[in-house]
Amino acid sequence: MKALNLVDYHIHTARCGHAEGEMEEYAARALDLGLKEIGFSDHFPLLHMEDETLSMGLEEMPLYIWEVGELRAEFPHLPVRLGIEVDYLPETAARLPSLLSAYPFDYIMGSLHFVDGWGFDDPRNLDGYVGCDLLALWTRYFELLGDAAESGIFDVLAHPDLIKKFAFRPDADVSRIYRDCVDRVAATGVAIEVSTAGLRKPVGEIYPGESFLRLCFERGIAVTLGSDAHRPGEVGERFAEALLLLRRIGYGEVAVFDARRRSYLELPV
Numbered sequence: 001m002k003a004l005n006l007v008d009y010h011i012h013t014a015r016c017g018h019a020e021g022e023m024e025e026y027a028a029r030a031l032d033l034g035l036k037e038i039g040f041s042d043h044f045p046l047l048h049m050e051d052e053t054l055s056m057g058l059e060e061m062p063l064y065i066w067e068v069g070e071l072r073a074e075f076p077h078l079p080v081r082l083g084i085e086v087d088y089l090p091e092t093a094a095r096l097p098s099l100l101s102a103y104p105f106d107y108i109m110g111s112l113h114f115v116d117g118w119g120f121d122d123p124r125n126l127d128g129y130v131g132c133d134l135l136a137l138w139t140r141y142f143e144l145l146g147d148a149a150e151s152g153i154f155d156v157l158a159h160p161d162l163i164k165k166f167a168f169r170p171d172a173d174v175s176r177i178y179r180d181c182v183d184r185v186a187a188t189g190v191a192i193e194v195s196t197a198g199l200r201k202p203v204g205e206i207y208p209g210e211s212f213l214r215l216c217f218e219r220g221i222a223v224t225l226g227s228d229a230h231r232p233g234e235v236g237e238r239f240a241e242a243l244l245l246l247r248r249i250g251y252g253e254v255a256v257f258d259a260r261r262r263s264y265l266e267l268p269v
């Protein structure tokens with residue numbers, strides 16, 4: 001297999017309650033693929049609800065961090081970063097900075113899985129789409145994404161257009177919504193994630209879509225790359241397609257992080 005000279009910055013662990021496999025298996029898979037670097041970014045505990053199938057509890061955080069450290073020792077030839085994926089909700093955002101500052105993260109990713117209390121990407125909550133005003137939903141989602149960027153909490157916004165996951169799209173032109181959001185993100189300097197997870201979801205498309213990503217490129221927004229792996233076999237999944245998309249748009253590098261300092265890795269040709 002040709003080595004993937006890329007990084008995967010979005011990998012989960014079984015601690016979140018909906019992922020499988022040992023952390024060693026994820027790292028071994030990355031080595032097999034020839035990835036240059038990986039980052040674990042498991043779900044940070046949700047502050048607005050308790051659901052052990054969605055995230056670890058706060059009391060597990062030290063163990064998670066210890067395990068990433070152990071893995072570094074076990075895989076000396078694979079740089080392993082300590083990341084975290086944190087849900088952005090306006091009602092809990094103020095509590096995040098002090099909670100997150102207790103841990104030595106290399107990067108903090110912000111995600112939106114909830115819009116005004118509705119876990120819109122959870123297959124258990126699909127009934128919310130019945131009779132839903134999709135244009136209003138998308139407008140609100142991308143407004144919240146802009147808020148997340150402006151909160152100053154995050155280094156990266158994960159799967160930026162996750163709202164398309166189930167392929168329910170407004171029957172309207174959303175380019176203005178995208179532009180307003182991307183302008184706000186660009187002004188903050190926060191990076192966005194290019195995620196292949198969307199390819200294995202009903203939408204069957206990389207997050208974000210090409211038109212959104214093109215706007216990001218034009219505004220100088222940096223990108224990270226991730227699979228959102230919830231099982232070892234998903235590490236680096238379909239990265240060749242992500243690379244093609246990035247190259248087609250004009251991106252020549254991806255962002256990498258060390259102790260929340262950003263640098264860049266050149267994309268292979």
Ligand SMILES: [Zn+2]
Pocket residue numbers: 012016018043230
């Ligand atoms: Zn997850």
Ligand SMILES: [Zn+2]
Pocket residue numbers: 010012085228
């Ligand atoms: Zn994730």
